[in-house]
Amino acid sequence: MTTPHTIAIDGPAASGKSTLGKLLADHFGYIYFDTGVLYRALTYVALEQAVDLANAAALAKLAQTTNFDVLAPSIADGRQYTVLANGNDITWPLRAANVERNVSQVAAHPAVREALRDTQRQIGKAGHVVMAGRDIGAVIMPDAQLKIYLDASVEERAQRRAQELNARGRAISYNEVLADLTRRDAIDAANTFLAADAITISTDGRSPEDVFQAIVNLMGVEAQA
Numbered sequence: 657m658t659t660p661h662t663i664a665i666d667g668p669a670a671s672g673k674s675t676l677g678k679l680l681a682d683h684f685g686y687i688y689f690d691t692g693v694l695y696r697a698l699t700y701v702a703l704e705q706a707v708d709l710a711n712a713a714a715l716a717k718l719a720q721t722t723n724f725d726v727l728a729p730s731i732a733d734g735r736q737y738t739v740l741a742n743g744n745d746i747t748w749p750l751r752a753a754n755v756e757r758n759v760s761q762v763a764a765h766p767a768v769r770e771a772l773r774d775t776q777r778q779i780g781k782a783g784h785v786v787m788a789g790r791d792i793g794a795v796i797m798p799d800a801q802l803k804i805y806l807d808a809s810v811e812e813r814a815q816r817r818a819q820e821l822n823a824r825g826r827a828i829s830y831n832e833v834l835a836d837l838t839r840r841d842a843i844d845a846a847n848t849f850l851a852a853d854a855i856t857i858s859t860d861g862r863s864p865e866d867v868f869q870a871i872v873n874l875m876g877v878e879a880q881a
C-alpha cells in the first residue's frame with residue numbers, strides 16, 4: 657500500500673484512538689485531529705451558557721456561532737492541544753466530569769453532527785491528516801485511504817481511562833469509570849460506525865507500540881519507530 661494521504665481511526669471511548677493517531681501522525685509527519693474535542697467543546701460552552709441539552713436547534717446554533725480553535729499545545733502542562741472557544745482557553749475543562757456526563761447526549765443530535773460536519777471535512781480535505789472519532793471512516797472521510805477501527809473490552813477501556821484520570825489528579829474509581837463508559841457506549845452506538853473497508857484491531861492486552869507496528873506492517877511501510 658502506498659503511504660495513505662488521509663487516515664481515519666474510529667472506535668469507542670478509550671480504545672486507543674488518540675494514542676495510535678499521534679504515533680501515526682508523528683511517523684508520517686501528519687497532523688492529528690481528535691474530533692471528540694469539537695463535541696466536548698460544544699458541550700462545555702452549552703453548559704456554561706445553560707443551553708438546554710435536549711434542544712438540538714439551540715445546540716446547532718451554538719455550534720455555528722461559536723468560534724472553536726484547536727491549536728498546537730500553547731502550555732507544557734501535558735495537554736495534547738490547546739482548545740479555544742471565542743478565544744478563551746477551555747482545554748482542560750473539556751475533560752471535566754460535567755462534560756464527560758453530557759457530551760454523548762449533545763453528540764447524539766443529528767443537527768449537532770450536521771453543524772460540526774463541515775469543520776471536520778475541511779480539515780480532512782487538506783490531507784496529510786490522521787482524524788479520530790466515531791464516524792470518520794464511514795461519514796466524515798469516506799475516501800480516506802486507510803481506515804482503522806480500534807476496539808477493546810469495556811473493562812480494559814475503563815481500566816485505562818481510570819488510570820489516565822487518576823494520573824491527572826481526578827479521584828474516580830474504576831467502577832465509576834466502567835459505569836460511565838458503558839453509559840456513553842450505549843448512547844454513542846447510534847453514531848459509531850465500522851466502515852466496510854476498515855481494518856479492525858482489538859487492542860486488549862496489546863501495547864500502543866504493538867498496535868502501531870501492526871498497522872505499519874499491514875501497510876507494508878517499514879516503521880522507523
Ligand SMILES: Nc1ncnc2c1ncn2[C@@H]1O[C@H](COP(=O)(O)OP(=O)(O)O)[C@@H](O)[C@H]1O
Nearest residue numbers: 669670671672673674675816820859862863864
Ligand atoms: N494499547 C494500549 N494499551 C494500554 N493502554 C493504552 C493503549 N492505548 C491507549 N492506552 C491508554 O488508554 C488511555 C486512553 O487512550 P486514548 O488513546 O486516549 O483512547 P481514545 O482516544 O480512544 O479515547 C490513555 O491513557 C492511553 O495512554
Ligand SMILES: Nc1ccn([C@@H]2O[C@H](COP(=O)(O)OP(=O)(O)O)[C@@H](O)[C@H]2O)c(=O)n1
Nearest residue numbers: 668669670691692695759760763789790791
Ligand atoms: N466523531 C465523534 C467524536 C466524538 N463523539 C462524541 O464525543 C464524545 C467524546 O469523544 P472523545 O473521542 O473525546 O471521547 P474519548 O473516546 O476520548 O473518551 C464521545 O463519547 C461521543 O459522544 C462523536 O459523537 N463523534
